Amino acid sequence: MKQPTPYDVIVVGSGAGGGMSAYVLAKRGLKVLMLEAGRDYKPEEETPMFNTNAEAPLRGVSTPDKPFGYYDATVDGGWTVPGEPYTTAPGDREFMWWRPRMLGGRTNHWGRISLRFGPYDFKPYSRDGLGVDWPISYDELAPWYDKTEKIVGITGAGQLGLENTPDSPPGILHDTPTPRLHEIMMTRAFEAMGIPVAPMRAAVIQKPMDGRSACFYATSCGRGCSIKAMFQTTTVLIPPALATGNLDIITDAMVYTVDMGKDGRAKGVTYIDRVSGEHKSVTAKAVVLAASAAETARILLNSKDGRNPDGVANSSGTAGKYLMDTVGTDSGGHIPMLEGMPSRNDDGMSGAHIYVPWWGYQQQARKELPFPRGYHIEVGGGQRMPGMGIGDLADYSDVPFGAGLRKQMRHYYGSDIGFAGRGEMIPNDDCYAEIDPDIKDRFGIPVLRFHWKWSEHEIGQAAHMRKTFHEIIDRLGGKVTYGFETDGEKAIAAGGEIIHEVGCARMGDNPKTSVVNKWGQAWDVKNLFITDGAVLPSNPDKNPTLTILSLAMRNANYLADEAAKGNL
Amino acid sequence: MSPYVSKIDRRTALKWLSAAAVTLAVAPTMARAATYVKTPKGYGTDPDMLNPTSPWDRIMTDRQLQLTAVLTDIILPAEGEHPAPSAIGVPDFVNEWVSSPYEQTKSDQKVILEGLDWIDAEAKGRGAKGFVEADSGVQMAIVTAIAKPDASAAHAFFKRFRHLTLGGYYSTPEGFADIGYIGNVPMESYPGPDATMKAMLEERMKAIGI
Ligand SMILES: Cc1cc2nc3c(=O)[nH]c(=O)nc-3n(C[C@H](O)[C@H](O)[C@H](O)COP(=O)(O)OP(=O)(O)OC[C@H]3O[C@@H](n4cnc5c(N)ncnc54)[C@H](O)[C@@H]3O)c2cc1C
Ligand code: SF4
Numbered sequence: 001m002k003q004p005t006p007y008d009v010i011v012v013g014s015g016a017g018g019g020m021s022a023y024v025l026a027k028r029g030l031k032v033l034m035l036e037a038g039r040d041y042k043p044e045e046e047t048p049m050f051n052t053n054a055e056a057p058l059r060g061v062s063t064p065d066k067p068f069g070y071y072d073a074t075v076d077g078g079w080t081v082p083g084e085p086y087t088t089a090p091g092d093r094e095f096m097w098w099r100p101r102m103l104g105g106r107t108n109h110w111g112r113i114s115l116r117f118g119p120y121d122f123k124p125y126s127r128d129g130l131g132v133d134w135p136i137s138y139d140e141l142a143p144w145y146d147k148t149e150k151i152v153g154i155t156g157a158g159q160l161g162l163e164n165t166p167d168s169p170p171g172i173l174h175d176t177p178t179p180r181l182h183e184i185m186m187t188r189a190f191e192a193m194g195i196p197v198a199p200m201r202a203a204v205i206q207k208p209m210d211g212r213s214a215c216f217y218a219t220s221c222g223r224g225c226s227i228k229a230m231f232q233t234t235t236v237l238i239p240p241a242l243a244t245g246n247l248d249i250i251t252d253a254m255v256y257t258v259d260m261g262k263d264g265r266a267k268g269v270t271y272i273d274r275v276s277g278e279h280k281s282v283t284a285k286a287v288v289l290a291a292s293a294a295e296t297a298r299i300l301l302n303s304k305d306g307r308n309p310d311g312v313a314n315s316s317g318t319a320g321k322y323l324m325d326t327v328g329t330d331s332g333g334h335i336p337m338l339e340g341m342p343s344r345n346d347d348g349m350s351g352a353h354i355y356v357p358w359w360g361y362q363q364q365a366r367k368e369l370p371f372p373r374g375y376h377i378e379v380g381g382g383q384r385m386p387g388m389g390i391g392d393l394a395d396y397s398d399v400p401f402g403a404g405l406r407k408q409m410r411h412y413y414g415s416d417i418g419f420a421g422r423g424e425m426i427p428n429d430d431c432y433a434e435i436d437p438d439i440k441d442r443f444g445i446p447v448l449r450f451h452w453k454w455s456e457h458e459i460g461q462a463a464h465m466r467k468t469f470h471e472i473i474d475r476l477g478g479k480v481t482y483g484f485e486t487d488g489e490k491a492i493a494a495g496g497e498i499i500h501e502v503g504c505a506r507m508g509d510n511p512k513t514s515v516v517n518k519w520g521q522a523w524d525v526k527n528l529f530i531t532d533g534a535v536l537p538s539n540p541d542k543n544p545t546l547t548i549l550s551l552a553m554r555n556a557n558y559l560a561d562e563a564a565k566g567n568l
Numbered sequence: 569m570s571p572y573v574s575k576i577d578r579r580t581a582l583k584w585l586s587a588a589a590v591t592l593a594v595a596p597t598m599a600r601a602a603t604y605v606k607t608p609k610g611y612g613t614d615p616d617m618l619n620p621t622s623p624w625d626r627i628m629t630d631r632q633l634q635l636t637a638v639l640t641d642i643i644l645p646a647e648g649e650h651p652a653p654s655a656i657g658v659p660d661f662v663n664e665w666v667s668s669p670y671e672q673t674k675s676d677q678k679v680i681l682e683g684l685d686w687i688d689a690e691a692k693g694r695g696a697k698g699f700v701e702a703d704s705g706v707q708m709a710i711v712t713a714i715a716k717p718d719a720s721a722a723h724a725f726f727k728r729f730r731h732l733t734l735g736g737y738y739s740t741p742e743g744f745a746d747i748g749y750i751g752n753v754p755m756e757s758y759p760g761p762d763a764t765m766k767a768m769l770e771e772r773m774k775a776i777g778i
Binding site: 053064076077078083084086087096097177185189217343349383385393406475476 | 602606614769
């Protein structure tokens with residue numbers, strides 16, 4: 001049967017990369033079909049904004065059904081998805097893969113931290129001889145960061161002038177809400193160590209825009225945001241794309257191959273309807289893959305035919321290679337200075353209002369640090385909405401129970417703080433995804449097998465993070481309460497655990513060592529584009545999503561230009 | 569104290585029963601593969617967020633529930649306008665927790681239920697009809713003894729029980745009012761800490777030299 005609508009472009013996935021691609025292409029007048037593996041999802045209707053933990057089963061704690069807690073917006077997923085396994089190669093370190101099954105993907109429950117990569121981050125090899133340079137520079141992406149930030153709506157206005165930590169041009173960013181009590185205190189301590197602190201850049205709008213309400217400084221963003229103040233593709237990009245009349249969306253559509261024509265161009269894709277189990281093929285003039293980095297590689301590698309025995313767009317053999325995550329570790333502390341402070345409203349915009357950009361570029365240039373790349377610090381604390389963790393405060397109390405315990409609970413509430421380091425990982429040959437030779441998912445599609453090994457660069461960095469956190473807690477007159485271990489090997493989070501998985505189809509200047517060119521266009525298949533985190537050749541400490549969005553915007557515009565010229 | 573009356577209404581209880589009756593397919597386990605195996609009687613991976621339910625059967629006996637009510641209120645007695653845990657359904661929460669089908673709460677199930685039976689027996693050993701019926705002096709003596717940090721099972725029970733009581737209590741609006749959580753209200757702009765509080769912090773920072 002011939003499909004009723006002839007499409008110009010099929011977009012696979014509706015998260016950061018797919019959402020932005022569909023938005024740009026539909027606005028540019030192309031007929032777009034979006035295929036999303038998960039179910040339809042409407043934050044306006046489903047978000048439990050003001051619900052208390054007491055209304056949730058088990059006071060909202062994590063369970064295998066909802067690994068980040070009952071109210072976390074993730075649908076049908078998390079570290080594992082029912083009937084859709086992945087494996088870790090025997091003998092390797094574990095890789096953890098976070099996947100939701102919903103329209104909008106991980107943008108529905110992400111952490112919203114939106115940092116620009118800096119000029120050094122695009123040319124890391126040139127600076128220290130490790131990893132690879134990007135085929136583009138900061139200056140080439142900067143105008144697209146500007147445009148993306150204007151649509152997304154991001155805090156962090158101000159001109160800081162910090163090294164390799166670009167400011168946005170004046171007028172783009174919104175003001176970050178004023179710091180909370182513990183954030184004022186932390187800022188002082190960091191500055192005493194000579195470390196500058198910056199206002200948080202978060203994808204949470206502070207003034208109404210494009211039919212979205214400004215943040216009202218209550219409720220937890222991890223549940224999603226029914227008033228559309230935080231950025232989710234489901235509230236910010238997909239509705240205006242649909243309004244053009246150029247976008248159709250099919251949900252519950254699990255794509256598993258790119259179908260190739262005899263002319264070496266992509267014809268379309270085949271998917272399984274997750275509800276009926278039917279296999280369906282659709283065609284278009286071009287295909288955009290944005291199913292999340294590793295899943296995009298899975299689709300390429302599973303698209304085998306006589307001409308492409310190793311998968312589509314894989315003549316370089318690098319599809320699935322150079323998988324990266326962010327280096328992560330954390331520590332917490334109890335700070336007596338914060339005890340017995342009066343009640344205050346610490347909700348704010350849910351996430352932190354400050355962060356600590358990497359401060360050691362000069363030290364690294366002088367080779368004074370035992371690891372080559374930087375990390376930034378994310379912070380937590382305050383009098384937040386109580387959940388089950390509140391019971392731990394009784395451990396500080398000298399009244400174990402009975403009269404007097406309430407007073408002690410009040411006294412200690414809000415006196416614990418936490419720090420998380422988020423650092424750059426350098427791509428290496430030991431970290432990659434391939435097709436598992438034996439195991440298939442419940443649809444019969446071969447699954448991914450991950451290989452993972454941290455190098456000394458990451459392990460050294462994790463050790464430094466922990467030591468920094470311990471020092472800052474000590475300077476604040478506090479005691480470390482978790483995250484004691486300073487052996488980097490033991491302190492470092494598992495691969496994938498920070499949920500910044502990127503790489504697997506990197507961009508480059510050379511078709512022999514990369515999957516796509518600097519436009520996200522497959523070297524081998526000119527009408528096949530990749531617009532998710534798969535294309536990143538390196539993974540700087542700055543959280544990747546703003547860059548994924550900006551690259552997707554730039555490259556979808558290139559696709560539209562090429563289509564207009566008849567080049568696809 | 570009059571007997572504890574569960575704060576769960578009949579409608580909610582029926583909802584649990586019907587949800588639990590739905591048969592759940594168990595995903596095949598695959599060697600060395602990270603897949604999801606459904607927890608039978610769990611709330612599932614896509615629950616209705618706006619109408620939360622915990623669909624599992626409750627396993628506490630009435631005696632255990634009564635013991636729970638007495639003990640939660642000994643741990644956090646009512647004070648002024650702040651109600652006792654039993655007045656706002658915390659014992660039902662403890663029952664929900666120990667009855668949960670999830671792995672994480674399995675160890676608590678054993679610790680708490682055995683602990684409740686133990687504490688009842690302990691009261692009998694001290695001449696009372698049971699812990700619920702014991703006079704306040706006996707109750708306090710037992711709880712004071714198990715609250716002392718040591719490696720005993722009785723202290724481990726106390727710690728977990730207290731954790732559940734406090735978590736269950738302070739996560740409610742009544743708990744918020746007591747501990748001083750004043751968020752979860754929409755505001756036009758975010759005020760941050762007031763000048764007095766900032767001045768207090770300033771003094772404290774000065775005192776430690778930052
Ligand atoms: C808890 C959490 C906190 C985070 N915090 C931050 C942060 O603060 N800052 C930051 O920059 N990043 C953060 N991230 C990471 C961020 O969410 C991702 O970088 C971003 O969403 C990646 O975009 P994507 O388009 O590649 O993938 P996704 O957003 O995951 O979208 C991929 C979509 O494709 C769909 N899909 C998958 N397979 C198929 C298939 N075979 N066929 C069809 N569709 C498919 C998925 O269902 C999904 O909807 C966080 C993530 C999580 C989970
Ligand atoms: S804190 Fe602001 S952005 Fe986050 S969910 Fe609440 S209103 Fe939305």
